[in-house]
Amino acid sequence: xxxxxxxxxxxxxxxxxxxxxxxxxxxxxxxxxxxxxxxxxxxxxxxxxxxxxxxxxxxxxxxxxxxxxxxxxxxxxxxxxxxxxxxxxxxxxxxxxxxxxxxxxxxxxxxxxxxxxxxxxxxxxxxxxxxxxxxxxxxxxxxxxxxxxxxxxxxxxxxxxxxxxxxxxxxxxxxxxxxxxxxxxxxxxxxxxxxxxxxxxxxxxxxxxxxxxxxxxxxxxxxxxxxxxxxxxxxxxxxxxxxxxxxxxxxxxxxxxxxxxxxxxxxxxxxxxxxxxxxxxxxxxxxxxxxxxxxxxxxxxxxxxxxxxxxxxxxxxxxxxxxxxxx
Numbered sequence: 001x002x003x004x005x006x007x008x009x010x011x012x013x014x015x016x017x018x019x020x021x022x023x024x025x026x027x028x029x030x031x032x033x034x035x036x037x038x039x040x041x042x043x044x045x046x047x048x049x050x051x052x053x054x055x056x057x058x059x060x061x062x063x064x065x066x067x068x069x070x071x072x073x074x075x076x077x078x079x080x081x082x083x084x085x086x087x088x089x090x091x092x093x094x095x096x097x098x099x100x101x102x103x104x105x106x107x108x109x110x111x112x113x114x115x116x117x118x119x120x121x122x123x124x125x126x127x128x129x130x131x132x133x134x135x136x137x138x139x140x141x142x143x144x145x146x147x148x149x150x151x152x153x154x155x156x157x158x159x160x161x162x163x164x165x166x167x168x169x170x171x172x173x174x175x176x177x178x179x180x181x182x183x184x185x186x187x188x189x190x191x192x193x194x195x196x197x198x199x200x201x202x203x204x205x206x207x208x209x210x211x212x213x214x215x216x217x218x219x220x221x222x223x224x225x226x227x228x229x230x231x232x233x234x235x236x237x238x239x240x241x242x243x244x245x246x247x248x249x250x251x252x253x254x255x256x257x258x259x260x261x262x263x264x265x266x267x268x269x270x271x272x273x274x275x276x277x278x279x280x281x282x283x284x285x286x287x288x289x290x291x292x293x294x295x296x297x298x299x300x301x302x303x304x305x306x307x308x309x310x311x312x313x314x315x316x317x318x319x320x321x322x323x324x325x326x327x
Contacts, residue, residue, distance in 0.1 A: 002222075006033070006036055006037070009032075009036055009075055009092055010029075010032060010033075010036075012073065012074075012075065012092065013028075013032055013069075013070065013073060013075060016069070016072070016073035017069075022069070027055075027058050027062050027066070028062075028066050028069075030051060030054060030055060030058060031047065031051060031058070031062070031063055031066040031067070032066070032070065032075075034047060034050050034051055034054070035047060035067070035070065035075075035076065035088070035090075036075075036090070038050065039090070039156035039157060039158060040089070040156040041079065041081065041087040041088070041089050041108055042087055042088050042089070043085045043086065043087050043088075044060065044063055044064050044067060044086070044088075045060075045085075046087075047063050047067065047088070048060045048063045051063060067088050070088070071088065071091075074091060074092055075090075075091060075092045076088045076089065076090065076091050076092075077089050077090070077091035077094075079099070079135065081099065081101050081108065081137065082101060082103070082137065082139055083106075090158070090159065090160075093160060093286065093287050093288050093289075094158075094159050094160045094163075094286075094288060095112050095159060095160070095163045095232075095285050095286065095288050095290060095291075096112070096285070096286065097110045097111060097112045097159060097232070098110070098111055098112070098113070098116070098135065098136040098137060099111075099135075099136075099137045099138075100137070100138045100140075101137060101138070101139050101140075102140065102141055102142040102145055102151075103139050103140065103141065104141055104142075104145040105142060105144065105145050105151040107142050107144075107151060107154070109142075109230055110159055110162075110230075110232060111230075111231070111232055111233075111234055112163070112232060112233055112234065112285075113234040113235075114235065114281065114284055115234075115235070115236050115239075116136065117284060120134065120136075154229075155224070155225050155229075157223060157225075157226055157229045158223065159232065160288050160289050160290070161219060161222060161223055161226060161289070162226065162229050162232040163232055163233060163285075163288055163289065163290035164219050164288070164289040164290045164293055165216065165219050165220065165226060165227075165229075165232075166231060166232050166233035166290065167233065167289075167290035167291075167293040167294050168212055168215050168216045168219060168293055169216065169233075170233060170235060170294075171212055171278070171293065171294070171297045172209060172212045172213070172216070173240060174240055174243065174274060174277075174278075174297075175205055175208055175209045175212060176209065177240060177241075177243070177244055178205050178243075178244065178270070178274070179202055179205040179206060179209065181244050181247075181270075182198050182199075182201040182202035182205055183198075183202050184247060185198040185247060185256075185258070185263070186198035186199045186202060188247060188256040189256055189257065189258055189263070190255055190256060190257040191257050191258055191259045191260070191263075193259055193260035193263075194257070194258045194259050194260050194262065194263040196260070197260050197263040197264055197267070198263060198267075201267055204304070208300060212297075215293070233290070239277075243270070243273055243274055243277060244270065250266075264308050264311050265308075267304070267308050268305055268308040268309060271301050271302070271304040271305040271308060272301075272302075272305050274298075274301040275298045275299075275301035275302040275305065276298075277298075278294045278295070278297050278298035278301065279294075279295065279298040281294055282294035282295050282298065
């Protein structure tokens with residue numbers, strides 16, 4: 001964990017202690033630091049074993065009570081994984097997620113699936129039910145165990161960083177879809193002014209993709225083997241596909257011809273749809289690095305809408321001014 005994040009969570013815990021009339025002690029500091037610097041799903045015994053290596057005077061009861069305090073203030077989340085043990089995982093500014101658990105080697109795969117949350121929300125609303133907490137966990141055999149291979153020990157990663165990685169990848173996937181649409185519109189458009197609008201849109205999308213690739217590289221450099229960590233954010237492909245129309249819908253008599261104003265109007269609609277998609281998607285999650293990436297991408301899309309709107313206003317004086325607002 002970075003020093004900045006460790007300091008933030010430590011101060012958050014101290015504030016909780018003050019608000020509840022509890023004392024700050026060396027033992028609590030040691031347990032907090034150990035927990036925050038250890039990834040994974042940790043039982044009281046796991047944390048206690050790590051604490052004993054640093055100070056044998058700290059008792060298991062103190063470890064248990066401190067972990068409970070970390071849950072109460074929102075730094076930790078308490079979970080059960082089907083083996084009778086209560087475990088604790090990082091929760092502060094980490095996306096709420098579910099687990100896939102191998103019953104033989106005990107490998108745990110974490111994942112988040114907005115589609116699953118949507119379906120659950122619909123069911124809860126149907127029964128007018130107010131949820132307090134929920135978990136979705138699947139048990140079975142991983143690929144290594146099914147094939148009788150020795151399970152490979154995989155590094156534990158910070159879910160916030162994996163979520164951020166997948167948020168950028170999702171933005172890249174959307175940007176790539178839009179770039180393909182813009183290039184196709186440019187090739188097929190029979191109107192010269194409209195063709196230039198789509199060319200300008202494609203160039204701007206390429207710049208955004210370059211920026212996203214740099215952001216992804218920055219995230220991956222923060223932690224060893226993060227690039228190869230299992231996919232955490234699972235999204236229905238059709239949700240991305242629904243953002244873009246079929247150009248055939250705009251053909252007349254088998255010909256795609258869209259002037260500058262019509263091209264800009266469609267680009268405005270697409271930019272707004274993308275921004276709304278990412279903003280609504282991000283609102284499903286708590287304050288995490290991944291959520292901030294999604295909101296930033298939504299803001300970038302909204303800035304496109306503003307640029308398109310300005311171009312449309314300029315275009316009222318003549319079709320030749322259309323693409324100027326995009327540069």
